[in-house]
Each structure stands twice: as C-alpha cells, then as structure tokens.
Amino acid sequence: xxxxxxxxxxxGSPGQSITISCTGTYRxxxxxxxxxxxxxYPGKAPKLLIYEVSNRPSGVSNRFSGSKSDKTASLTISGxxxxxxxxxxxTSYTRSTTLVFGGGTKLTVL
Amino acid sequence: xxxxVESGGGVxxxxxxxxxxxxxxxxxxxxxxxxxxxQAPGKGLEWVxxxxxxxxxEYYPDSVKGRFTISRDNSKNTLYLQMNSxxxxxxxxxxxxxxxxxxxxxxxYWGQGTLxxxxx
Numbered sequence: 129x130x131x132x133x134x135x136x137x138x139x140g141s142p143g144q145s146i147t148i149s150c151t152g153t154y155r156x157x158x159x160x161x162x163x164x165x166x167x168x169y170p171g172k173a174p175k176l177l178i179y180e181v182s183n184r185p186s187g188v189s190n191r192f193s194g195s196k197s198d199k200t201a202s203l204t205i206s207g208x209x210x211x212x213x214x215x216x217x218x219t220s221y222t223r224s225t226t227l228v229f230g231g232g233t234k235l236t237v238l
Numbered sequence: 239x240x241x242x243v244e245s246g247g248g249v250x251x252x253x254x255x256x257x258x259x260x261x262x263x264x265x266x267x268x269x270x271x272x273x274x275x276x277q278a279p280g281k282g283l284e285w286v287x288x289x290x291x292x293x294x295x296e297y298y299p300d301s302v303k304g305r306f307t308i309s310r311d312n313s314k315n316t317l318y319l320q321m322n323s324x325x326x327x328x329x330x331x332x333x334x335x336x337x338x339x340x341x342x343x344x345x346x347y348w349g350q351g352t353l354x355x356x357x358x
Binding site for chain 2 (some may be wrong): 131221228232
C-alpha cells in the first residue's frame with residue numbers, strides 16, 4: 129500500500145495559479161473516482177476541499193478545483209492568496225478496500 | 239454542526255495497550271462509516287482503519303493489521319480504537335473522521351485529534 133506521490137513543495141505569488149499533482153496506480157486513482165483533497169494548517173485538523181475528483185463541498189471557495197487524468201489527479205488553486213499557504217494532501221480509495229494518502233505538499237505563497 | 243471529539247491519548251511504553259475514543263454529535267452517527275487517521279510529528283497523514291455504519295465490516299492497512307481494532311457503539315455515538323503491542327513508530331496525533339457514506343467512500347469531517355506518544 130504505497131503512498132500516492134505528490135511534490136514536496138510548490139510556490140506561487142499572490143494572484144497566480146498553481147497546480148499540485150498526485151500520482152497513483154491503476155489500483156487506486158486509475159480505477160476509482162474517489163479522489164479527495166484536504167487542506168491542513170499547522171496544528172489543525174485537515175479540511176475537505178475536493179471530493180470525488182472535482183466536487184467542492186459547500187463553503188469551499190471556487191478558486192479550488194480538481195481533475196484527473198489516467199493515474200494522476202490534480203488540485204488547482206487560482207487567484208492565490210496568502211491564506212492559501214498550508215499543506216495539501218490527496219487521497220484515494222483503493223481496490224484493496226483501503227484508503228491511501230499522498231505524502232503532502234507544502235504550498236508557499238511568495 | 240458535525241462534531242467529533244477524541245480522547246484517550248497519552249504516553250505509553252512500547253508493547254503496552256491504549257484505547258482511544260471519539261464522541262460524535264450533530265449528525266446521525268449510526269448512518270455513517272467512520273475512520274481513524276494518524277499523523278506522526280512533522281509527517282504526513284496515514285489512514286489507520288475504517289468501520290461500516292452498522293459495524294459489519296472493518297479494514298486496516300498492513301502497518302496496524304492484527305494490532306489495532308476499530309469498533310463503535312451506536313447507542314453511545316462513540317467510536318473506539320483499541321491499540322495493542324504499541325511501537326515507537328505508532329507515535330502520532332490520531333484523528334477520528336467521518337465517511338460520507340454508510341460504508342467507505344471518502345472522509346468529509348475530522349476531529350481535532352489526540353496525541354499518542356509511545357516511549358520508554
């Protein structure tokens with residue numbers, strides 16, 4: 129049950145767009161549309177941003193969007209703001225009836 | 239609103255046991271699957287266990303299978319995690335989390351976590 133692969137860090141300036149990738153296998157991301165993304169601030173619990181690849185829960189800004197192609201899911205944040213500086217995690221349901229997380233990506237707003 | 243409050247964390251010696259609890263409120267607990275997820279200090283998230291809404295199914299990753307047991311008491315709106323044969327590498331903040339479905343789909347709400355430290 130290997131973790132999904134995310135870049136360790138990404139950065140961007142206010143107003144720009146950034147994309148975080150999340151690569152899995154044909155046993156998880158490539159098989160199901162149960163990909164979620166979470167945002168986590170230091171010392172806080174994660175918060176759901178995106179579920180089922182591209183759906184946003186009510187209350188989440190439309191600056192956050194998700195997509196998937198083959199074995200790779202992506203989270204795009206547009207109109208970057210200082211408050212977006214946080215850690216971001218992807219996750220996927222797997223064919224082994226388990227949940228697997230990505231290693232996390234630290235977003236720095238320059 | 240959905241609230242999940244974990245308790246039971248603390249310092250424990252390697253090889254000993256500990257039981258975590260998570261009290262749920264603000265939703266019909268018996269209608270949702272529930273998870274435990276942990277985060278070692280300075281590290282990423284790791285899924286630990288899931289249990290179906292009626293308790294009929296449980297699943298674990300290999301890292302805790304045979305040592306940890308998830309259970310629930312729907313009459314008390316409470317989720318549990320029994321952790322046996324604890325290892326230093328089990329040191330982490332343990333989060334209770336709700337699944338969006340009665341079984342296993344995706345996590346939508348998290349508790350604030352409880353810290354477990356395994357050390358001699």
